[in-house]
Amino acid sequence: MVLRGKSPGVHKLGSSKKREMKKTFPGRAARIPDISDFEEARNHIVERAANLFAGRRYDQVTLDDLIAILGIGKGTLYRYFSNKAELYARIVEVGHVNLLALLGEIHGREDMNPTEKLHEMAFSMAHFLRLHQDIYTVMAIEEPKERYCRSDKMIRYRTERIGMIASIVEQGQEKQIFRPDFDPWLFAQSLTGALWVEAIFPFRSEVDEGKKILRTGEIVSLFLDGIGMKVQAPA
Amino acid sequence: MVLRGKSPGVHKLGSSKKREMKKTFPGRAARIPDISDFEEARNHIVERAANLFAGRRYDQVTLDDLIAILGIGKGTLYRYFSNKAELYARIVEVGHVNLLALLGEIHGREDMNPTEKLHEMAFSMAHFLRLHQDIYTVMAIEEPKERYCRSDKMIRYRTERIGMIASIVEQGQEKQIFRPDFDPWLFAQSLTGALWVEAIFPFRSEVDEGKKILRTGEIVSLFLDGIGMKVQAPA
Amino acid sequence: MVLRGKSPGVHKLGSSKKREMKKTFPGRAARIPDISDFEEARNHIVERAANLFAGRRYDQVTLDDLIAILGIGKGTLYRYFSNKAELYARIVEVGHVNLLALLGEIHGREDMNPTEKLHEMAFSMAHFLRLHQDIYTVMAIEEPKERYCRSDKMIRYRTERIGMIASIVEQGQEKQIFRPDFDPWLFAQSLTGALWVEAIFPFRSEVDEGKKILRTGEIVSLFLDGIGMKVQAPA
């Protein structure tokens, strides 16, 4: 307020460094076609950006970090996504869609019984998580808005994922392969959580470095041995 | 005015805490320095602040949000915590210490067998989570520092919690109450994760409002029926 | 703005720790009379506070620092000075008044010739500076308001100090003890500056630790040998 006379006139700091020319032969347009595709460029950005968001929280990743990884200008980013949040949302959505497609494929297989499907789903999920850890870590730690209530989209994603597992369990119960005395959803929720947690936490590495690999099989067994019909076989 | 005259705000928060009569005998005033007042205020802040941190991430909660909830001035907050991070850390630590104390108490009980202890631990944990949901939601979604690697303190907390459960499972295995063919740590990790997830996510409420209560018992049964010796008894 | 609903209600953090009673015998009023004097208390504060302001800038000294040194409460300070700036101004003023009184005393001596007076003034000033370094460091580094233009009060102080020296030089010129071909004010300004700088900067201590004592005599000689009548003696 003291010196707030601030003349609205122009300042002198503008600089216009254009570096060396981009186009060696004007009119030649030696463009690689697959990058020119708008959607493909988006996906390229999404894939690489997921790396950053997986390692740090939304607010911890700056646009400067992003463009450094992406190798593009800040303004360019805004051509593909209207803002940072949209890029973030896209990352999560792509991850979900891919994983759900994978689970759906297994779900539809006719050459497998429910037990095999559960095994397969668990291993596929674990495998997928290992390949795309970044995105799924993003998904695991995504932003809740209100108390105990995550964003609608996130909840829907989660419901779809768990529902896919639960559906198999239900099939197993109908076919009397699994015990009927438990809630398929609760089972699916618990199993998924256990797998996810094991994938995300680097836990227990102190015991045996060789065991650092995800113990997916053990977890699935833990669950299936408890619910399978075979436990009743002795009866 | 010359040397920066700041006009501070007006104190308007009349202390309404008159607890335990200040002056027993007028003129006597034998007051204990009343350090507990300070600690009490800290705890009060911790408890209310957890509300916000439970609903949003660390970076999403601003001091302005906090003081709005707390009904205190910004400077006041700094009398009780040296900065935002310390307040946050305190929230998490308090939660951990309390929960661990609870589990430890059960762990030491001599009038319970491992099965009962597991049940009790699960229910106590669920109950405690329900009472202090905010703080434990904070703990569940806490800030990771490096990719896939949470802060040392958080990892320690987590290890202690799970170790407490695992220890009971080991006891059960030694006493041949539980099957010996699974890793107690993996079991404990999976069980804890399942309970936690159930407590924190408001999930599946669409099916049956009456079922919105936490299905702790079902989860414990899911796990115990799968691992308990009794399932092999018939054999 | 998001959550700015801030209920104007009272909060709960007030605490009223009164520690042990101040008055052992109510009504006895065993007050030491010399501290009760308002002006004396002010001076007491001024003297001790100068210590802090000498070591750090005005803005670097906080009220918390001050009350820690003074051993009084923050509110008490405001009974003796209406704000921080007034305390600061008082420190500088007291310093000036004291030094000026000292110089004035020498100025009025009738048993000394100008040369002796200059010597005496220089040594008195140096001695005084050493005793009250704090206050005079404050004065040396006081706050200028506008470019090249220190506060009116500070300029007046400075003018009075230098004028006192210049007056002696003029006397010497009139008595033809000093050469008439230089400006008494410029001389006084330069001499004072040299003495002050030597007193304030811890300079050249690397050469000889024993020489760290102020080289007042050398400085005065430097000036007097250049202006004394003895340079005219050969004539």
Next chain:
Amino acid sequence: MVLRGKSPGVHKLGSSKKREMKKTFPGRAARIPDISDFEEARNHIVERAANLFAGRRYDQVTLDDLIAILGIGKGTLYRYFSNKAELYARIVEVGHVNLLALLGEIHGREDMNPTEKLHEMAFSMAHFLRLHQDIYTVMAIEEPKERYCRSDKMIRYRTERIGMIASIVEQGQEKQIFRPDFDPWLFAQSLTGALWVEAIFPFRSEVDEGKKILRTGEIVSLFLDGIGMKVQAPA
């Protein structure tokens, strides 16, 4: 909006610096990366910022004051200096380096005797101070860290400056042009101080506006007449 939508300001500072024709041949655009633009902007800021720091202390100058003077946005300042302290340090350093270079040039001259060099140094310094008053006022009133102890860098600057003068005096003593009975460093310190003070304080302007010009010559004479061999020549 969900994930913090900040509305940034609108860029309104059209760069008017079109220096030296950007495009010699349209389409050719052989531009040097133009790093000098950055440095030029920095220097521009340094020069103007010195204005403020000369008039007020470091802590008294706020970023808002600075950007008001500079006519740039707050964030822009941080593109050129990593923080306020760095800007301040740069101001002082630039001033020191420039002044020292000037003195060094005179110091190395072979066509001058020590007396002439001292005169020249004094006048060059006074002239330089007049041109860059702001920066040198900053240097004169710079920030002390500990009581009586200025920052290492500042001390080094000061030592270098005074050492340059003292070195000339020593030469003069060796060549028996100056009297050998005084400390070159003390002399240099006193002379420098006198010049500096005269340059910085607007003093004595009440007597004669015409005399407001710096009385560099008089001061140098004051000192040289006291030390020159010529005063002893008559003896």
Next chain:
DNA sequence: GATGAATGAGGGTTCATTCAT
């Protein structure tokens, strides 16, 4: 179309000042 310099709202933090106790 791509770029990044410029921007300023908003972040966490400090501290002179007030006033209930």
Next chain:
DNA sequence: CATGAATGAACCCTCATTCAT
């Protein structure tokens, strides 16, 4: 009267967003 808990304006700094180039 002395106290220090409470206060909030103002500090320095960050970074998502814009737009001239």
